Amino acid sequence: PDDPLSLLTDRERDVLELMAEGRTNKAISERLxxxxxxxxxxxxxxxxxxxxxxGPxxxxxxxxVLRYLNA
Structure with missing residues (x-):
């Protein structure tokens, strides 16, 4: 697809949005x-x-997050 972000589920988009806010996995889990x-x-x-x-x-x-922000 032209936009790989379109492949994400709604919940994956929620997680990515919170990642873009700089939240840790723990903070994301608490928020959601x-x-x-x-x-x-x-x-x-x-x-x-x-x-x-x-990769290393x-x-x-x-x-x-960069892909999300540039979309």
């Missing part, structure tokens, strides 16, 4: 009233859908 492990699963989904693979020098969280 979900388990911190669930936030981690959403982050994994976000990274996968945005094509952000894990990649900051996937920052890259995901």
């Amino acid at each position: 009233a979900i388990a911190e492990r669930t936030v981690e699963k959403h982050c994994t989904g976000i990274f996968g859908k945005l094509g952000l693979e894990a 020098h990649d900051h996937r969280r920052v890259l995901a």
Whole structure:
């Protein structure tokens, strides 16, 4: 797709929006009233859908937020 953000579920978008506010996984879990492990699963989904693979020098969280902010 032209816009990989369109692949995100509503909840993944909620998580990404809170990531963009600089919130930690713990803070996101408290804000959304979900388990911190669930936030981690959403982050994994976000990274996968945005094509952000894990690497030793990649900051996937920052890259995901940048894509969100530039959309």
